[in-house]
Structures are given as structure tokens and as C-alpha cells.
Amino acid sequence: MSLNKEKIKHVAKLARISINEAKVDSLTKDLNSIFKFIEQLNELNTDKVEPLTSILNQSLRSRKDEINDGKIREKILKNSPKESEEFFVVPKVVE
């Protein structure tokens, strides 16, 4: 299969990345050559193969659902690009 420009713009929308119009052509070329490479996998019949779900021979541990942290609001807000009092600030969402 091949990816056309419209499809790539749609995927970029899903990924929340704006794509510079001038770069769409080269991006289309690069992605198509990568997918051509990836699609070698179609040579293999995998109908009877189970997908790998973990490379460890152990199941994921679970822990007790209890509070083990907290009172670190200042630390959490420390790297925010914009905050007000105790909140992250984003562009207006609701009119």
C-alpha cells in the first residue's frame, strides 16, 4: 500500500502535530520508503502464531491501591510553562 498526502495529514492530525505544507512531499516520500521496508513482513505466514505480549517470564506485579505519595504540588507545577496559583493554565477552551 502507499500513503498519500491526505492520509499523512490525517495521521498528523491524530498525532496532534501540525505539518508544514512545504515538507509534506518529502515526508510522503520518506514514509513510503519506510513502509515499503516494513511490509517485508507480509512474506511471512503468521496465521498460527501467537503475538508476543511480554518478553519476561513473569507477570506484572500489582501493588496495594493505597496513597504512597502526595503533598508535592509545588514539584509538579515547577516545570509548567504557565500556571496560576495551583493550576496549569491552557488557552481558553470554553467560551
Add this chain to the structure above:
Amino acid sequence: MVDITNQSLSEIVDNVKAKKISSTDLTKAYIKNIESAKKLNTFVTTTFDQALDKAKQFDAKPNYDQLLPGIPLAVKDLFCTENTKTTAGSNILNNFVPTYESTVTKNLWSNGSFLLGKLNCDEFAMGSSNETSFFGNVINPVEDQLVPGGSSGGSSSALAADLTPATIGTDTGGSIRQPASFTGTVGLKPTYGLCSRWGIVAFASSLDQAGPMTKTIKDSAIMLEAMSGFDKKDSTSINKKKEQYSKNLKDNIKGLKIGIPKEYRVDDMPKEIDELWEKGKKILKDLGAQLIDISLPHTKYALPTYYIVAPAEASSNLARYDGVRYGYRSQKGKDLIEMYENTRSEGFGDEVKRRILIGTYVLSSGYYDAYYLKAQKVRNLIKKDFDDNFLKVDAILTPSTPSSAFKIGEKTNDPVSMYLNDIFTVPVNLAGLPALSLPAGLDKQGLPLGLQLIGKALDEQKILNIGFAFEKNCAFKNKIEKWWL
């Protein structure tokens, strides 16, 4: 003061323990080296004042019963360091100062070492040449105009140029082993789960693993011992007793069975790589190991599988960079969605964007079965290839890379040709196994070449032992002229 920065980590540790050099003088010697090697562009951030304070504290109250007594270390800028900027080589984390410390760096510090600075790397560890970093490409100390490999290119370059006595990197598809091979150093990717991933900027969570980059095998054993261990904060951390890799290092490999996989002899591989492999086989055979021809039939499908699995996981992991809670935020855009789109467009570089788009596509509705599910099935076949063969052999010997270090800019216009660098290293990540790249020779231009030893899961000691015996009998000598001085 005698300069000892060209010595191995274990020799430096011995010198500190014998009180031949203080931690302060050692730290000053590295700072001097770093300041005169700016041309290599290895450091994103230096922490000299903090390092000198720590060195003074050590000298005032030395504790020599530690693995890394008073040793300054620079680390890849993918490890979060408390109160020290951590960028992952990206504009989007250009101003990020973690309020916590990654578990592996914390382990290094609790063994007596301290931070010297943060090393350049490919953006989010996506790259094989350190050319995707927002902070510019790194130069290979072996020769000007050559790449140091990637993604841990700042680490390999700084180590080979004597700017740090040892370092750590991360390896998702070869990012420790390939740069080690390009710089004539030793790189170890441990078994998935041996070193905690907590506090490491995530790329592909089912493949990422931190490991040591060092001048010698013994150094690798010391560093692995210091950095590894169970961590309850990483859900895939393996809960097992800590090993004493350096104390248990042995150079007797008589009777060990070494597998030689025929699929690693690829078309158009330079003759020199083939000759290097032959040389490696002969050294191990002369030491009493038994060579066994094996087949890993799904090897050629490892890279295509990787370029589905890794971007898929990356697109998910990198969804967190939205310009709201930390990192760069674009000032452009009329609403929240446009702010996200512009932040991510301006914050990420081209290679990272490509991989996020690949990942988003292969996970999107209607394509998941054809790509992601298919790749996870093939991944199982690749793992089974290794499982079957490890019933017959103790370790597997292959070349580390299909070429020596290439020129800056040589492969940047063709992503697939760049990806082919990792053809011998990627299968190991897909199967979660440990593997070591060790320097084995120079090509006719004098550039280092490496061989790779792959072990069974959690069999790091054995591949370190084989590497130790190999190193003693290989007589590899790195030719670094320090032309930047």
C-alpha cells in the same frame, strides 16, 4: 599531578583507593579535558561546581568500600537527574529540570560516584549517528567528520576522548552497542528488566534498557553491578538477588559453546567485517571454546518488526509532550488544539515526528491487525529462534555493526539506510536478551570495529567472562590522536 584520565575505570578506582589521587584532583583533570574538547560537542550540560563539591566531601570523609569511590561520571541526557536539566536531546525538553532522580543514576551515586554532566544523544534516543539531537551532532574522537554512532553518541564520544572514566547509555535497538563499536569501546545492553527504567525518558518501553559504556570488560562489570537491581517503581523490573559481576569475572571459557548464526552474513557486508568475525571465532576457538553453526531464520524480519513496534510505543509514550505540564510550549495557535499541534511541531525534530506518525498510523483503527499485531507475532518468532538455539549454545558471536563509523551527513537523507545500521543489534532488543559489543579490530582506514556477544536472559556474567578472555587475547589498541587539543 600525573594525568590518569586515559586509564580504565578499574585502574582509576585502584588509584583512588591507594590514595595516589584525590577525588578532587581526579575531577579537576576531567573538567580540564572536557573544557578543551568542546569541539566534540559531547556535553549538553556540565555540573562542575556540584561535582567539585561532591569530590571535596568525599576527600574530607572518604569511603573506599564502595564500587565507585569518589568517581565523577557523565551520563546520557536521557536519565532524569534531580535539579539538573534533562533534555533527551530535544527542544521540547529544553527547559526541563526534573524534581526526581532516575533509579539507575541514584544507584551509581549511592556507590560513591557523582555527576560530572549530561551527554548529548539523538533526540529521544531515535537515531544511529547522534545527528538528530537538537543540540547538534557529536564528533567521533577517532576522526573529525565521523559520527560517534547513536543514539548514545555523546556517551561513546566522551568515553573514548577521556572526558569521563565510564558512562551509561540506553539501548532500544542498538544505541549502546553501535556507538561502542564506532568508538572502540565496550558497550553492554543488559537483559530487559535488569536495570530499572524508572526516571529514564521513555522511547519504546518494551525494548528500552540502560547499560554501561566503558573502556574495558572489567569496567563494564563494575558499572553493571553498581547500576542494576530490583526497583519496585518499575513494573517490569526483575526481582532477583544482586550479582557481583566484577568479583566473579573469570577468563576461563574452555568448553563453552559459541553459536555462529549464518543469517548474520548479509549481502554487501564489507569484507573487513567478515574477516573481523573470522578473527573473533579463531580467538575463542584457541581459548578452548567450541564453535557451532546455528540458524536464526527470522533475523531479516527483525528490523521491519522493530520499525513497527518501536514507533508504536514511541507515539504512545511521546503523547505526554503537550506543552501543558512541562517542557516547551508554542505561543502560536488560537485554541487548545492548535497550541498542542504547534507545540509538538516546533518541539520535535524531523526523525521524531516521522516515528510518531508511523506509530500513530500502525496503531490507528483499521490498521492495527495488519501492522502492530503482525509485528508482535513476528517478534514471537524472533524470540523463539533465540530460545531454541540457547538450548544448544552458551552464547552467540556476531559482528556488532555492518560497517565502521560513517561520515556526518552521509545517511541523513535516507532513513532506511540509517536504520540498516542496527541490523545486527535490533534482534536482541526484540528478544529481551543481554548483549555486549567489544572492540575487536581496526579497518584499513584505522577505524574501530566491534564484535557482539549475545547471551541467554540474565546470563550477563557469562558474556562478560567470554569478553574478558577475548579482550586479553585480542590485543586491540584504539588509535585516538586527540586532534581537537
